[in-house]
Amino acid sequence: MHRLGFVLSEGFQLMALATQAVFEFANDVVGDKFYGFACYSVAGGDLTSSSGVRIGTRPLASCTEADTWLVPGASDPIVAPAEPEVLRFLRRAGRHARRMAGLCTGGFVLAEAGLLDGRRATTHWLFARDMQARHPDVRVDDDRIFIVDGPVWTSAGMTAALDLALAMVEADLGGDVARAVAHKLVMPQRRTGGQSQHSELLELAPKSDRIQQALDYARGHLKQALSVEALAGVANLSPRQFSRVFAAETGQSPAKAVEGLRLEAARLMIEQSRHPLEVVARESGFRDRRHLREVFIRHFGVPPQLTRRGARSSG
Template sequence: MPQESSQPRPHRVVVIVDQNSNPFELGCATEVFGLRRPEIGRDLYEFRLCSPAPRTLMRDGFFTLTGVAGLAAAETADTLIVPNRPDTDVPRRPAVLAAVRRAHARGARLVGFCSGAFTLAEAGVLDGRRATAHWQWADSFRARFPAVRLESDVLFVDDGDILTSAGSAAALDLGLHLVRRDHGAEVANSVSRRLVFAAHRDGGQRQFVERPVPDLPDESLAPVLAWAQERLDEPLTVADLAARAAVSPATLHRRFRTELGTTPLVWLTGERLTLARRLIERGESGFDAVARHSGLGTAANLRALLRRETGLNPQDYRRRFGPTPA
């Protein structure tokens, strides 16, 4: 008799597609969770689409989706991505809301991209929880679902077993965040390279960054960011970044806010922590060495920042994402 594989099956991600769903976010989910990853050497996820109807007309009648599984596929999801669509005032199908409630009750992770937060809220699983949605729907969302703690000016919100993102491209940010959470920073960086997308934009960054037309042409921050990323192990300060950009620290701060929606110090700390995570995953020996090589200084600082970011201490992070012992 053939022997069963000892390898656990990959984490199963199921996307519910419903009438008038947005193709873009569906594409984001497919790109992040549905593609094979030969460059990594293993499948990260098992991915399925499902729908409550045999034929699903997508947003504005762009195309009709057929040939996907029925709604019963949602019953086996480890992560369930709920429908999102522009007609937020139209109630979701009762069968879809019931599937979301059942998934939540059995401990599945729920994800809402863009207006998917409306689906989660209608299902009643967001009451008392943190969430976000596209900024243009913030007022109507708060009026309809006052029990939800909406954070309307961030890219995404990770509230443990329920995660939501703002519109369009933020779906990729949240998708990569989930890959990073499930498989570590090194794998997430590999996925982002294939997507040709920023490896890490923190969820707390602003959704909408003002970019006023300057009086004089202004250079991008890209050169100084690349320069800093090559020197993360050095004691870089905001003043060092400003000097490299040939501007004052105050001007550098304004440019970071304008171009990245964050501050130089927050960006620098995030880059160092991402490097530290990758070093741990690669098997760098000694957390003091990891902290030193990533510019975080001490193992105590590494421990505090890693726990704040991932909920894990360095030892647990290494056990989960580090090299498999020979």
């Protein structure tokens, strides 16, 4: 049996325990209790999550070993630093466990314990700068949903922990089992660690259905020209009125928004596929490979090839 230990502290984020469902369903898929898991805290007993739900835990001293230790985050890792006893325990556990994982801001706890020194790590984008400032020896990447650096795993906020857990299942039991678990959890896809924490459509956040429909159309037809006239037709507005309403609702021009959607699509293809850049450019609506490279560098500061290498090394 692969033993999983969740190290909790008062005020932990309850969402992190949703990862237990990933391992539970993995047991169902293989028809055996491959994973066993339990929650621990310094003294044991009931702990209260940030949402007020109470969870029973065992004392850390009662656990001799675990194969994987997972540390959920707190609502505010700056205000609620880790308990000294937890840090001492994790330092010892890190010498023997197969894996150590920081879920969301749980990465701060691993960093405080010194387990992230010299390693790449991620955390919730809202706290990434704080992590880098507090722990300069950690190479923080604030735009990945999870990162694996040797035996240490870290994830971005909230639902990204599910992706990390599924990746653990794939590492332990194979891709077919991981896909079956994702299907049981009704997840639209199993995201790889190289994916961005940010979504261009979420950033735009239009207020009206008309503008949302135009954006949905644009995202589904990136290979087309997507002129203002075409998008205005989808929204059933005149081009002038569409441009004015679009800018008021999103803070961007239609052309700028379309470029952002194309860059998002291109970046995902670059990170998740082996398609040549000529194909990526064509499928995401850029004129050619050179045009893609120019826009990519202007927006991200690095060429597409470097992004692809980085995504492969993080997985």
